[in-house]
Amino acid sequence: MRDSVCIISSQRPDKYPNGGDEAYWTARIADKLREDLGARGIKCPGEEEPGDWGLRLYLCSHAAPREVQARIKGALVSYYEYSPAGKRAAEIFIRHIREVYPQPDLVEAMPTVAREGLSGSKVPALLIQLGYHDNPQDEAWLVNSAGQIAAGLAAAAADFLEAEP
Secondary structure, eight states: OTTBEEEEEOOOOOBOTTSOBHHHHHHHHHHHHHHHHHHTTOBOOOTTSOOOOSEEEEEEEEOOOGGGTTSOOOEEEEEETTOHHHHHHHHHHHHHHHHHSSSGGGEEEEEESOOHHHHTOSSOEEEEEEEETTSHHHHHHHHHOHHHHHHHHHHHHHHHHHHOO
16 A cells, blocks of 8 residues: 555644644644545555555644743654655655745754654654644644645645655
């Protein structure tokens, strides 16, 4: 199933200042992403279904440390440092997220070795932190732009899967 994407949205109960929580809002984006990928002919099996996915995506938002809370913005795409395909996927996703994020220069990729879900994956895997839910501008973007965010992520996934051998 190299033409499929496993999407895992955050289950964290971190409250958003204007209502809802991280689990609710990332699930909305993930649901729309599955719909957009399905329209492109890309399957989205559940995480519990065994399979040889083409890509694994972890969707979440994040919060700044207390001392700088509400003052940091931006999106971050993390990938396993020793995965050339993960790095390639991150570069594609960064390009597409920059097209939908209000301040493209605040979207970046970061290699990591510390994230178990990324390092232990047999397929390219990304942790996509879609902004800081404690920042009013990022929270508003996350809440009001779920469709636009999902469309950008779907375009990125399609680009990556089409480029893979």
